[in-house]
Amino acid sequence: MEEQINNQSLNKREKRLLMRQQEQQERLHSARRRKIKKISIVVLATALLAAGIIFLTGKSSLSENQNNENRDGGTPKIEINPAEYDFGDISMAAGVAKKIFEIKNAGNGDLRIDGIWTSCHCTTAVLKVGDKNSPEFGMGTNLPFWSEKISAGESGYLEVFFDPAYHGPQGIGSAVRIVYLSTNDPENKQSKILLNANITP
Structure with missing residues (x-):
């Protein structure tokens, strides 16, 4: 009889331990997801910034080339x-x-x-x-x-x-x-x- 009670109480302890472990794992997964989300946002923002810089640089160099052409070769009409x-x-x-x-x-x-x-x-x-x-x-x-x-x-x-x-x-x-x-x-x-x-x- 005593052995059965001990086994039951051990099972309860095991259950508590299991629940704690699951909670810790969920917290870890949640933290990882948040970290991945932050990294994704940073990567996306960096890519958009780089695309914007490339676009503006290309446009300004095109305008600069056009202005140089005009300075060197007369005025278009x-x-x-x-x-x-x-x-x-x-x-x-x-x-x-x-x-x-x-x-x-x-x-x-x-x-x-x-x-x-x-x-x-x-x-x-x-x-x-x-x-x-x-x-x-x-x-x-x-x-x-x-x-x-x-x-x-x-x-x-x-x-x-x-x-x-x-x-x-x-x-x-x-x-x-x-x-x-x-x-x-x-x-x-x-x-x-x-x-x-x-x-x-």
Whole structure:
């Protein structure tokens, strides 16, 4: 009888010891998880900081190169022909309309186009200089390391695509869209092309 009581009390002690060990293990696991989480946050923050520094360094060195080009080789001057275009009545059923605009460098230094974007997703643009085509640009397009040079006296050609059916029936009626170009022309850092259309079914 005494042996049974001792065995039962030993079992209780063992249970308590087991519970303590489990609590300690849980605390250790919890501490490890917190430590791993902190390390992950530090690594992520460091990666984001490094990416930001690389982005800013690349952008500033690009601007510096452009400024050096201008200092050494004259001043660029952008001329867009035509600067405005009216598609007139354009049917949704007719499909995508296209217009080509001449982007001329009328200055005596290299003209650099370092950004193109549009005012609406229904409008996109591609710049052609010589035998090179840019990526297709649209609303919200941001390619920080893309740029294209047009030498003094030379021209590039901007192909603009307008999809009258993009917005569906609610897009019927008068439409005004804008294509923007970011340049190193000191007189015209942001150039615009204005597009008008009257969308019909």
